[in-house]
Amino acid sequence: MQWIDTHAHLYSKEFAQDREAMITRSLEAGVYKMLLPNIDEASIPGMLDLEARYPGQCFAMMGLHPCYVTENVKAEMAWVQEWLEKRPFIAVGEIGLDFYWDKTFTAQQHQAFREQLEMAKAYRLPVVIHSRESTRECIDDVKALQDGGLSGVFHCFSGTLEEAREVIDLGFYLGIGGVVTFKKSGLDKIVEQIDLQHIVMETDAPYLAPVPYRGKRNESAYIPLIGQMVADVKHLKIEEVAAITSSNAHKLFKSI
Numbered sequence: 001m002q003w004i005d006t007h008a009h010l011y012s013k014e015f016a017q018d019r020e021a022m023i024t025r026s027l028e029a030g031v032y033k034m035l036l037p038n039i040d041e042a043s044i045p046g047m048l049d050l051e052a053r054y055p056g057q058c059f060a061m062m063g064l065h066p067c068y069v070t071e072n073v074k075a076e077m078a079w080v081q082e083w084l085e086k087r088p089f090i091a092v093g094e095i096g097l098d099f100y101w102d103k104t105f106t107a108q109q110h111q112a113f114r115e116q117l118e119m120a121k122a123y124r125l126p127v128v129i130h131s132r133e134s135t136r137e138c139i140d141d142v143k144a145l146q147d148g149g150l151s152g153v154f155h156c157f158s159g160t161l162e163e164a165r166e167v168i169d170l171g172f173y174l175g176i177g178g179v180v181t182f183k184k185s186g187l188d189k190i191v192e193q194i195d196l197q198h199i200v201m202e203t204d205a206p207y208l209a210p211v212p213y214r215g216k217r218n219e220s221a222y223i224p225l226i227g228q229m230v231a232d233v234k235h236l237k238i239e240e241v242a243a244i245t246s247s248n249a250h251k252l253f254k255s256i
Contacts, residue, residue: 001242003227004033004249004256005220007094007128007155007175007202010058011036011046014206014217023054026220030242033249033256034220037061037094037128037155040068041079059256061093063116066109066130067101073108077115084123090253092120093128094155097141100133110141117145120152126252127152128175135159139166146170151252156204161190168198173252175202178210178218181229188233196234200252201226201245 005026015022026034034054036047038061051060062083064076084092095116097109120127131138131154139159142150154167155175164174176199180187191199201223203209209218210225224238227245231238250256 001030001224001239002246003029003031003201003223003242004035004246005031005203005205005223006035006153006200006249006253007037007177008034008205008220009037009039009207010034010205010220011043011050012206015219019050022219022221023057026223027057029221029224031220031223033057033059035059035061035090035249035253035256037065037091038063039065039094041076044083059090059253061091061128062089063093063095063128064112065094066096066098066113069105069109069112071105071108073105073112077112080116081119084119088255089125090255091126091128091152092116092123093152094130095127096130097134097137098130098132099137110137113138113141114145117142117150121145121147121149124149129154129172130156132156132158135163139163139170142170142172153200153252155202156208157190158187161193164190164194168194173198173200173248175200176226176230177202177204178208178214178222178226180226180233181210182214188229191230192233196230196236196241196244197248199230199245200249201230
């Protein structure tokens with residue numbers, strides 16, 4: 001079986017001591033491609049270094065995570081634009097809105113999100129959307145700009161079934177990770193009712209490790225555990241989940 005982890009921060013400091021061994025474990029688990037969302041300007045060198053060390057296996061995105069948007073949003077959008085102009089990336093991400101930690105820069109978050117959606121259209125790239133405590137707002141922002149030129153994934157989807165259907169109607173995928181293995185998350189009930197053609201697999205490593213590693217560091221090697229849960233919920237063979245979700249990832253991220 002071959003899997004694609006569509007969202008993993010493998011350049012993170014949490015992997016500083018065993019990064020090479022962690023990636024080896026992932027490859028041995030059948031996770032043959034790992035997609036790297038950017039966080040802020042400081043995360044770029046480590047991300048690009050990892051991509052260079054694992055060509056054809058690690059792939060970089062470019063974007064500004066909503067938790068790192070500040071009052072200097074104009075300057076922040078300038079460096080995102082500069083990098084997108086400088087070299088190819090597989091997507092614009094991780095972008096979006098986060099109203100869980102802090103709402104100080106809500107207006108700036110919306111501005112950054114919309115500007116990066118426009119950049120994605122200009123460069124004909126998919127987007128990877130972070131929507132913590134903001135699924136409704138993210139859907140509305142995408143709807144306002146969707147003219148057929150936007151595609152992407154709602155990473156770590158945490159909305160309702162109705163919102164999941166809205167996301168699909170917009171031409172987007174749902175990113176499903178370790179949360180689907182959590183007993184009281186309710187995500188399994190949503191996955192049960194969504195066709196596998198609309199789902200991609202992800203870890204969000206080093207965060208949100210699936211059961212039985214919940215609360216510990218996550219890594220791409222755990223993708224098959226998430227895949228098994230999806231297979232169980234949907235009464236499918238795990239091989240089918242691997243094949244269809246990997247095909248979906250290739251359709252969305254055309255340059256991987």
